[in-house]
Amino acid sequence: MSTTSLPTKGSKVLLTGASGFLAIHVAEALFDQGFKIVGTVRSNEKGDYLKELFKGKPFEYVIVEDVGKDDAFDEAVKGVEAVVHTASPFHVKADEPSELIQPAVDGTIGVLKSALKNGKDVKRVVITSSVASIENLDKKGPYTWTEADWNTFSEKEINEKGREASGADKYYASKTLAERAAWSFIEENKPSFDLVTICPPYVFGPVLQDVPSIEKINTSVGLFVQVIDGSTKDSALPGPVGNWVDVREVAVAHAKALVVPEAGGERFIVSAGPFCLQDFADAISSAYPDLSKVPKGKAGAAKEANDPKTARVFDGSKATRVLGVKYRPIEETSRDVYESLKAKKLL
Numbered sequence: 416m417s418t419t420s421l422p423t424k425g426s427k428v429l430l431t432g433a434s435g436f437l438a439i440h441v442a443e444a445l446f447d448q449g450f451k452i453v454g455t456v457r458s459n460e461k462g463d464y465l466k467e468l469f470k471g472k473p474f475e476y477v478i479v480e481d482v483g484k485d486d487a488f489d490e491a492v493k494g495v496e497a498v499v500h501t502a503s504p505f506h507v508k509a510d511e512p513s514e515l516i517q518p519a520v521d522g523t524i525g526v527l528k529s530a531l532k533n534g535k536d537v538k539r540v541v542i543t544s545s546v547a548s549i550e551n552l553d554k555k556g557p558y559t560w561t562e563a564d565w566n567t568f569s570e571k572e573i574n575e576k577g578r579e580a581s582g583a584d585k586y587y588a589s590k591t592l593a594e595r596a597a598w599s600f601i602e603e604n605k606p607s608f609d610l611v612t613i614c615p616p617y618v619f620g621p622v623l624q625d626v627p628s629i630e631k632i633n634t635s636v637g638l639f640v641q642v643i644d645g646s647t648k649d650s651a652l653p654g655p656v657g658n659w660v661d662v663r664e665v666a667v668a669h670a671k672a673l674v675v676p677e678a679g680g681e682r683f684i685v686s687a688g689p690f691c692l693q694d695f696a697d698a699i700s701s702a703y704p705d706l707s708k709v710p711k712g713k714a715g716a717a718k719e720a721n722d723p724k725t726a727r728v729f730d731g732s733k734a735t736r737v738l739g740v741k742y743r744p745i746e747e748t749s750r751d752v753y754e755s756l757k758a759k760k761l762l
């Protein structure tokens with residue numbers, strides 16, 4: 416545990432990538448904890464959308480077009496007592512690994528460097544990592560991953576195969592290298608602030624960000640959309656996919672990480688457990704029986720695929736113990752994602 420003091424209630428937090436799917440929920444959780452927010456966005460249009468969304472709440476924004484540029488955060492860290500760094504590209508369609516790795520690593524190191532140089536009041540930095548920095552994709556079969564595990568496989572894949580490595584390994588490597596770089600930075604520079612990393616699996620939940628059309632939906636919610644718009648075949652529903660968590664739980668974890676002293680210097684998996692696409696089909700078909708496009712799959716398949724005896728599990732119990740995170744059921748999340756997409760007229 417670290418001995419650094421915590422950011423004071425009512426102080427300003429720098430939230431990077433504030434216009435993203437997760438970050439908007441993180442902002443709401445930070446407001447709930449009594450913080451003010453200065454968010455970084457890539458355009459005035461995105462910043463103004465947030466100003467309207469957070470009307471009446473203590474929110475201002477600054478433009479940081481590319482988190483990977485040198486000194487990108489030098490001005491933004493001035494006057495804040497904490498940093499929550501979520502900005503990082505999330506997709507698995509990169510050609511060159513550097514498309515993902517450069518902004519992930521340079522953005523992470525950049526925000527830490529700026530905090531060290533200009534953030535004299537910064538007490539704690541929370542970085543959104545991922546279970547991508549924990550899981551080794553070459554390890555097959557059932558396994559329970561904990562915060563003690565590190566992904567050592569993806570970087571090797573990138574070094575050996577370069578642009579021929581899998582899309583997943585390119586993204587996994589970006590998150591692993593970024594998180595490792597952050598911990599090394601703390602070790603080497605011994606700043607007056609401490610670090611917390613949050614490692615979620617697939618994140619689903621209400622879409623609050625600006626989405627011009629359904630094709631532009633963020634990567635994880637895109638998986639849900641592919642089930643309910645009928646583009647996923649029946650046969651693809653039952654197989655295991657990975658683990659999942661509701662975006663509101665991940666947001667609470669980020670905000671609590673700023674106010675719980677014991678969180679300092681720790682990694683947290685925030686995961687509700689295994690899921691498969693059948694879970695979405697079951698939840699949506701049962702709540703909205705008239706939606707004819709949703710494939711049916713196989714009754715009982717979700718229970719089988721998610722059985723912890725055979726599934727790969729990310730253990731989210733430390734986040735419950737230390738940060739008080741409680742996980743809601745996937746039926747509730749599925750309904751809330753659907754309703755949010757309907758409300759935005761994206762379906």
Ligand code: NDP
Pocket residue numbers: 431432433434435436437438456457461479480481482483501502503504505518543544545546590614615616617618619633634635
């Ligand atoms: P989004 O794509 O919705 O958000 C990503 C945010 O990062 C956006 O605000 C985006 O800005 C910004 N960003 C990306 N690259 C750059 C760059 N080079 N310079 C400046 N800003 C940049 O995805 P999520 O909300 O899902 O992801 C947020 C974080 O959570 C990421 O770190 C991701 O790795 C992590 N994560 C997400 C999971 C998920 O299932 N959703 C699971 C585990 C971790 P813009 O919108 O302008 O492009």
